[in-house]
Amino acid sequence: MVLTQYTYVFAIGTFFALLDAYNNGANDVANSWATSVSSRSISYRQAMVLGTIFEMLGAITVGARTAETIKNGIIPNSAFRGNAPVQMLAFTCALAAASSWVMWCTRHSAHVSSTYSLISAVAGVGVATVGASKVQWGWNQGKGLGAIFAGLGLAPIISGGFAAIIFMLIKLVVHIRKRPARWAVYTSPFFFLIAGTICALSIVYKGSPRLGLSKRPAWFIVAATLGTGGGLALLSALFFVPFVHAKIIKKDHTLKPWMFILGPLLFKRPAPADADRVIIPNYAVVQEDGDQNMSVRSPDSGSDYDAHKTEKGNDLITTPTEIDERKLAVTEGTQATYKQRVADAESKLHAKLRMNRGPIGWAMRTLHNNPMGAGQLYEFHNMKILAKRIPAMIVVGALYGLHYDIHAAQSGIAGTPEGARMQRVYAHAEKFPNEVEHTYSFVQVLTACTASFAHGANDIGNSVGPWAVIYSAWSTGSAAASKAPVPLWQLAVLSATLSIGLITYGYNIMKVMGNKITYHSPSRGSSMEMGAAITVLVFSQYSLPVSTSMCITGATVGVGLCNGTLKAVNFQRVGLLLLSWIATIPIAGTLGGVIMGLFLNAPHFK
Incomplete structure (x- = not known):
């Protein structure tokens, strides 16, 4: 039975579900890809293409799990007492409140968590609709507000820990070696192993219910996950390592992208006569239009990587003390x-x-x-x-x-306060040879795709959960129908809308993230993205929506602290992020509750 008289509610709910997904892409997804773009490992346009592919893949294969928590974990289905129209209205108001708040924040380049915005709005709507006593404030078998908000403090810390561990391993295995470029090339399959394993595990173990893989025996799950990760690592050793070896170690500038299919034959490919003149991208963060984007460096040189330009562009600063003494932009930085x-x-x-x-x-x-x-x-x-x-x-x-x-x-x-602040932050970060960072620029494409897969697996539930409830209540006329699985077409539509948000408006969040927190480089960015991806996928396996923005921010801070000083992190920016996260909870919750209360108590005529 279709509730035709409530079609307008379904239409409004659909609009706000699409708007919420759009804002999610412009805010949270943009934050996830800001790390790769900041590190100069990938262009903004390439990020759009890969983000679209892996966001949809993660959403379709794993995204339904967190959607179930949004649908039934906060407001129990029984609390609506079979009143499907009220259920439709409740989740429509939650989407309206959350999407409006996130849209305003995105417009003003204020980074907030779309996950906790929607969760708070659903809780506020629940209080206005069924009363505070009916809302699941506790643990509720890992699906209540207590379990969800536990991730507010735990997720950034866990993500920062994972990222710091990975980056410290890179420093020990690669950066401190006499020939770091060679070590970077030969250890790169490790990232393929980790990325393939965690993605396969997230799909096979409690992944998409439609695949039915979770019902397989334990040996199958272990074999499938390790086989996928190991197979990907083996392929990278056969094709990726020879290609990067020829490009980085031999400095073969005549190498074409399609030549990776030659595999081990590239080891026998002679280096060109003018290999010493090969140009390697410069991954140093610059603040002036006149700075060069390319440089020629030796893979074993590192003494000149700690030098930074001042705002005048002609003095070199090699120590944080000199930066503090100069006190950049004192007079003109108003x-x-x-x-x-x-x-x-x-x-x-x-x-x-x-x-x-x-x-x-x-x-x-x-x-x-x-x-x-x-x-x-x-x-x-x-x-x-x-x-x-x-x-x-x-x-x-x-x-x-x-x-x-x-x-x-x-x-x-x-020459501005912001420029001076970031100059000081960058100066406290150790710089590594461009050849090493160039190697990790290839690896970061892989880790960025893994992080995007993880985001699609988790955050798509923010929008599709309420929309699935609205659609099922409208199409069946029953409030109990919300327990049905999320339709695949809804996951596909909202993940595509999420990608549109990233493409058209994601730059508004990207410009205040990434290098505005700490110094970025491909080796650092790879660690950040992998640490965040592992954390998000772990939370997704337990059906817990978690803010991917908080995870990548925590990972960014964790890697920044690996420089050995607090001064390598812009804690002013981190403090503003923390303030916006905390403010989101009462604002979105109150907004959702007020909107729902107004509709429920508005004058009506029979």
């Missing part, structure tokens, strides 16, 4: 100057985009050449201008993020 420099940087980007020959160039030129005229919007000349601007605004909204300069926005602007 708030007015900072805002002006940010505006100038944005103007330069817009001027560059207007020169583009593609759709984004046309759109930016149209907006620039057709400003709104004097008077109100309904003036005839303004209506004609608006007719030209609307198509251009749509194109800019869809493509602006793909052309945004993430690195310039992340590094801070030289």
Whole structure:
């Protein structure tokens, strides 16, 4: 029985479910990929493609588990007493409250947890609908609010611990060696082993209910997971290691990407005569447009990696003490100057985009050449201008993020308080040879995909859980139908919407994450992403929604502390993140409860 008279509630609930998934992609997924983009291991556009693929893969294969907790773990199904319309309205209000809060925060580049935003909104709606006594505040067999909010403090700590352990292993095995580049190349299959094992384990052991793999005997689970991880490690040893060896050790600049299929034959491939002139990307964080993005370094040299440029671009700083003594940006680093420099940087980007020959160039030129005229919007000349601007605004909204300069926005602007603060943070981080970091740039693509898989497995439940309840109540007319499995098509639709959010608006969160917390490099980024991915997948196996944003932030801080000093982490930024996480709980919960209370108690006529 379809509740046709409540179709409008279903339509509104669907809209807010899509909006919540979009905001999740723009906020949480962008934070996950900020590490890879910050480390310069992958471009923003490549992150969009890989993020879309692995977010959907994780959501479809494992995502249904955390959705069950959102659906039935916070507000017991029995509390609705079979009233399907009220159940639909409750989860619609929860989605409206959570998506509105996250959207506002994303617009203002304030990073919050979409997971805890929705959970808090569901709890607030539950209080307004069935009373505080009916809401599962306790553990509830690992599905209540007590279990979920335990992850608020545990997840970042656990993630930071995993990431720190992995990075310290890299330092011991690779960075402190006399020939670190060789050690980096030959130990890279370890990451393939770990990534393949944890992804396979998350799918096979209590993964997607439709696959039925959890009912298999223990020997099958062990064989499948270890076989997948070991097989992936073996393939990397046969094809990836020879390819990277030729590219990094032999410095063969004539190597083409497709040549990885030659495998061990690449070991016999002679190095080119001009191998010493090969250009290796420079992974140092810069703050000025004039800094070079490429450098030629020896794999065994490291003494010149601790040098950083000041805002003047000509003095070298090699010790934190010298930075403190210089006290960067004391006189010119006022708030007015900072805002002006940010505006100038944005103007330069817009001027560059207007020169583009593609759709984004046309759109930016149209907006620039057709400003709104004097008077109100309904003036005839303004209506004609608006007719030209609307198509251009749509194109800019869809493509602006793909052309945004993430690195310039992340590094801070030289000569400002933010730039000076990040200069000090970067100076306390040890720098490693570019050849070593270049090796880990390949590895980080793998770890980023693993982290994206983990995010899709966990965070898709935020949006699909309430939407599945709304759909089942509307399509069957029964509140008890919410216990049915989540339809596969809903997981696919929302994971695709999540990817759209990442592509079109993720830059607004990326620009305040990554290098704004601590110094990033591919070897550090690989450790951060792997530590966060392991933590998220562990929580997913126990059906506990956890903030992937908190996990990657905890991993970032953990790796930053491996520099041996607190000064290598920007705790001002971490404090702002912590404040936003804590504020999300009462704000989203109160907003959801108020919206639901207004609907339930609104005047109505028979």
